[in-house]
Amino acid sequence: MADGSIIPEAVWQTLALLSPSPPGWGGNLLRGLLHSLQIALGAFGMGLIIGTLGAYGKLYGSPLVRDLAGIYTTIVRAVPELVLILLLYYAGTDLINRTLEMAGYQRIDVSGLVAGIVVLGFVQGAYATEVLRGAIKAIPFGEIEAARAYGMSPTLMMRRITLPSMLPYALPGLANLWLIATKDTALLAVVGFSELTLETRQAAGTTKAYFLFFIAAGALYLLITLFSNVLVARIEKWARRGMPSIREARS
Amino acid sequence: MTVSDAVSTDPLQPQSAEQAEAIHVWNLHKRFGALEVLKGVSMTARDGDVVALIGGSGSGKSTFLRCINFLENPTSGVIRINGEDIEMVSDGAGGQYPANRRQIERIRSRLGMVFQNFNLWQHMTLLQNVIEVPVHVLGMKRDEAIAIGEQLLERVGLSAKRDVYPAYLSGGQQQRGAIARALAIQPRVMLFDEPTSALDPELVGEVLKVIGDLAKEGRTMLLVTHEMKFAREVASHVMYLHNGIVEEEGPPEELFGSPKSERLKQFIRTVS
Ligand SMILES: Nc1ncnc2c1ncn2[C@@H]1O[C@H](COP(=O)(O)OP(=O)(O)OP(=O)(O)O)[C@@H](O)[C@H]1O
Ligand SMILES: [Mg+2]
Numbered sequence: 001m002a003d004g005s006i007i008p009e010a011v012w013q014t015l016a017l018l019s020p021s022p023p024g025w026g027g028n029l030l031r032g033l034l035h036s037l038q039i040a041l042g043a044f045g046m047g048l049i050i051g052t053l054g055a056y057g058k059l060y061g062s063p064l065v066r067d068l069a070g071i072y073t074t075i076v077r078a079v080p081e082l083v084l085i086l087l088l089y090y091a092g093t094d095l096i097n098r099t100l101e102m103a104g105y106q107r108i109d110v111s112g113l114v115a116g117i118v119v120l121g122f123v124q125g126a127y128a129t130e131v132l133r134g135a136i137k138a139i140p141f142g143e144i145e146a147a148r149a150y151g152m153s154p155t156l157m158m159r160r161i162t163l164p165s166m167l168p169y170a171l172p173g174l175a176n177l178w179l180i181a182t183k184d185t186a187l188l189a190v191v192g193f194s195e196l197t198l199e200t201r202q203a204a205g206t207t208k209a210y211f212l213f214f215i216a217a218g219a220l221y222l223l224i225t226l227f228s229n230v231l232v233a234r235i236e237k238w239a240r241r242g243m244p245s246i247r248e249a250r251s
Numbered sequence: 252m253t254v255s256d257a258v259s260t261d262p263l264q265p266q267s268a269e270q271a272e273a274i275h276v277w278n279l280h281k282r283f284g285a286l287e288v289l290k291g292v293s294m295t296a297r298d299g300d301v302v303a304l305i306g307g308s309g310s311g312k313s314t315f316l317r318c319i320n321f322l323e324n325p326t327s328g329v330i331r332i333n334g335e336d337i338e339m340v341s342d343g344a345g346g347q348y349p350a351n352r353r354q355i356e357r358i359r360s361r362l363g364m365v366f367q368n369f370n371l372w373q374h375m376t377l378l379q380n381v382i383e384v385p386v387h388v389l390g391m392k393r394d395e396a397i398a399i400g401e402q403l404l405e406r407v408g409l410s411a412k413r414d415v416y417p418a419y420l421s422g423g424q425q426q427r428g429a430i431a432r433a434l435a436i437q438p439r440v441m442l443f444d445e446p447t448s449a450l451d452p453e454l455v456g457e458v459l460k461v462i463g464d465l466a467k468e469g470r471t472m473l474l475v476t477h478e479m480k481f482a483r484e485v486a487s488h489v490m491y492l493h494n495g496i497v498e499e500e501g502p503p504e505e506l507f508g509s510p511k512s513e514r515l516k517q518f519i520r521t522v523s
Contacts, residue, residue: 140370140373142366142368142369142370143370143371143372143373145322145366145370146364146366146370146371146372147372148322148359149320149322149359149362149364149366150359150360150364150383150384150388150436151355151356151357151358151359151360151361151384151388152356152384152387152388153352153356156387156388160383160387161372164374165372165373165374167374239374241374241416242373242374242375242376242416242417242418243373243416243418244418244419
């Protein structure tokens with residue numbers, strides 16, 4: 001850098017490591033971030049679907065369905081996530097390949113992205129089941145009864161009444177789950193999936209600029225959270241459109 | 252039981268001298284576990300009838316009303332709505348449930364129920380509440396439903412509140428909105444379960460006025476109420492329920508003017 005700059009040459013050289021194009025490692029970090037976000041979004045979405053089915057199963061299902069849903073949520077929430085990820089990832093891909101071989105097909109390479117989404121989605125689904133079950137139970141009973149009394153079919157009622165009514169009660173829990181999903185993607189580093197944390201570790205290991213890269217990764221995770229908070233606040237405002245604000249009620 | 256002074260403008264309600272049966276209930280029984288709440292109640296409501304159900308707390312009035320649109324499954328008995336028998340199948344444990352969910356949904360979508368606690372959908376504005384069932388259950392075009400909905404809100408005096416969410420309305424306004432929601436489905440029969448019991452005394456009048464006007468224009472309705480004066484004014488037929496049986500029934504002048512059973516006499520004394 002030009003003489004007289006207050007920032008020493010060495011600092012610039014270090015920061016240049018973050019450049020998005022080689023020899024900088026910034027591109028790798030951003031690619032890792034993208035992968036993390038893809039997995040988090042996919043897993044969260046899958047968790048929502050499983051969670052909705054699980055919540056309905058637990059609330060309205062036959063005894064068998066209720067038991068199955070209960071076993072699922074209990075086990076998934078009891079076992080450490082890291083163990084579940086290792087188990088589901090290795091055992092899961094192994095099971096798929098064995099089945100394929102037995103059926104006379106070729107082994108396949110399960111894509112890390114799909115495996116990551118399925119594994120984390122399976123974990124998220126258990127927590128989402130409980131969040132959504134609680135939220136559905138919080139809906140004033142009369143609103144459901146009115147929907148029944150006016151001839152809504154179960155699916156119409158779910159779409160038009162139950163899901164929108166429970167949203168305000170579910171959102172805080174779901175927002176937590178989303179943030180957990182973004183960070184749980186880091187656990188996939190153990191199965192060699194190149195998400196943000198693994199990319200960061202590689203960049204840091206190669207350049208020895210540990211501090212720089214982990215701070216950078218931390219900043220990226222923080223950005224995700226800050227952006228999510230803004231988004232959640234908006235969704236929450238919309239979901240609570242029919243409810244007077246708590247603050248108004250206090251004054 | 253026909254209303255003498257009623258002039259029906261509703262095309263759904265035939266004008267013949269002998270009005271068609273809108274609801275026919277025969278020998279209805281309902282038990283909750285060991286508790287038998289209804290012990291053989293029968294009733295016929297023809298088009299234009301206003302049937303008032305009165306009786307003490309726990310006598311089974313709400314349960315009877317809720318059996319008619321199958322919010323509760325009757326344990327036994329016949330229910331015929333719009334001339335259509337509801338098929339029931341046994342659940343193998345002494346009870347029964349409707350054989351055909353679609354049939355129940357179709358019938359429910361023609362019975363406009365008004366609840367004690369209004370039960371408006373909180374995430375929808377008043378107008379959205381009113382057009383919800385016409386659009387999504389009955390398949391009416393949105394524009395048409397909105398036009399009808401606006402008329403109905405005007406009728407119940409809530410035009411200015413069309414885009415307001417229920418939580419921001421008074422109880423009386425919510426109940427009038429709920430009546431508009433019931434009217435929006437062009438109900439064959441309206442079912443009211445103590446529509447003014449959850450209201451502050453000063454709000455009762457505005458709701459009774461709306462219901463009274465509906466009765467005058469010949470709407471068919473079934474009304475559970477504790478408002479004896481009102482029942483006497485609007486009803487064409489009154490049923491006094493006690494412990495799950497119809498203890499006495501008849502035209503309001505007879506029932507309130509010269510009650511026969513001791514219990515009814517006492518009931519009238521205590522509530523008035
Ligand atoms: N779902 C239920 N499970 C068990 N018992 C019930 C149920 N619903 C009502 N009951 C009982 O049935 C009886 C009749 O209740 P119902 O609500 O029909 O009375 P009601 O005449 O409407 O009284 P009120 O004037 O207080 O509203 C009561 O003893 C009540 O406890
Ligand atoms: Mg009642």
